[in-house]
Amino acid sequence: MAFILSFAALIPLDSLGHYIHWGWVEISVANFIIIVLMIATFIAAITAPFPGRRRRKENR
């Protein structure tokens, strides 16, 4: 429980959310991080080698 509380303390949930303002674009930092993570995951998903794929190709 103490571990969970100390981990939760890293993210202040009682304060107001942080927002990024860029011209007419307004997005919360949390949503921005999620979108960046999704783009990074997508790039990794299409570029990272799939385990065992090379072995299967050689066996064919």
Next chain:
Amino acid sequence: MSSSEIDRQWTTRLRRRVEGKLPPEKLLPDTQPNYVSSWIYVFGVATMSALFVVIATGCILALRGPQWWHGSAYGHFINSLHLWSVEIFFFSMVVHLWGKFAMAAWRGGRTLTWMTGVITFLASVATAFTGYVSQSNFDSQWISTQAKDGINATGAGAYFNVLNLGQMLMWHIVLLPLAAVVLTALHIVLVRIKGVVPPFEENPVVENAEVTQ
């Protein structure tokens, strides 16, 4: 009963049609083409797995009710599992969607497979939104009072009242999850019937192409 009578029965005709379209070896195949070895499909399976957890935790929340999920440690835990499995569901679904868009996965008569995926995504977004307004806390009150202006501006407010907790909860736990689950099942069956879309050819032969100099 004669064999011609048996042939005319709707059960016989339906069974033959299903056997023809989706034989058992196609429904649960032993092997897949090499190009299916892609992380994009892992995210498709992750979406399904997350949906399973969403439904399971939602069932537990339905059994115990709001006072339990707001007021007990175990209730908080299941409530958080419900939230975070939804986060993983959408994260995985979007990565899968982007990947399939880049592959133009509707090629080769797979339009219905693509469209069931698209409509599942839209149904899931609606399920999530009705979930926001069904939390029964200050957050859901705030979101529903903000959402009502948008819904009323479309003219749908008389039929879809986001301030009506009972109506929103029923949409969230019955109608929309039913649509999402049925569409997901249909999507998977269509993937099995049509197969996974093959990659683009490196040097496609373009028929009737005009040679320009």
